[in-house]
Amino acid sequence: MFHLKSISGLLVIACCSIAVFGCSSEPAKGVVTGVVTKNGKPLxxxxxxxMPDSLKGTDAKMSRATTDDQGHYRLVYTGSGREEGAAAGWHRVTIEDLASENYRGSGPPPAPRVSPIYMDPSATPFSIEVKPGEQEIDLDVKSNR
Structure with a gap:
């Protein structure tokens, strides 16, 4: 009987250890802020x-942010609630113009301020490494011309 109780106790300890220490699959993150500009002016x-670049060994969820009126952004990791940052590793960075995409007015929508190349993860010129800790990553998109 003593042998069965000690095995049961060990199983409980093992299960609790796995639950506390063994199930964390969240990657290391970096807190990323920056400014998006177009030809040097805030966007x-x-x-x-x-978007994590699996071809460069980064396997995680993406991070996103919308720029404010001065072009500033602060990334939020999509893997667990509203946690700030991005997974450490290499990322393909895309930029989409929400003003032209969300236009609901009368008449023709405004022309996109960002070239389609920046919206395509396979074509974007931005391949950026995020490191653990705080960092500022500024992005300058070029004119559509």
Missing amino acids: DGVLVSF
Whole structure:
């Protein structure tokens, strides 16, 4: 009987240890802020997405932010609630103009302020490494011309 109780106790300890220490699959993160500009001028109302680059060994969920009226952004990791940051590792960074995509007015929508190349993860020129800790990553998109 003593042998059965000690085995049961060990199983409980093992299960609790796995639950506390063994199930954390969240990657290390870096807190990422920055400014998005177009030809040096702040770009407001654009969606910035950091998409982990599996070809460079980064396997995690993406992070996103929308720029404010001064072009500032602060990434939020999509893996667990509203946690700030992005997974450490390499990312393909896309930028989408929400103003032209969400236009609901009368008449033709405004022309996108961002070239389609920046919206395509396979074509974007932004391949950026996020490191653990705080960092500022500024992004300058070039004119559509």
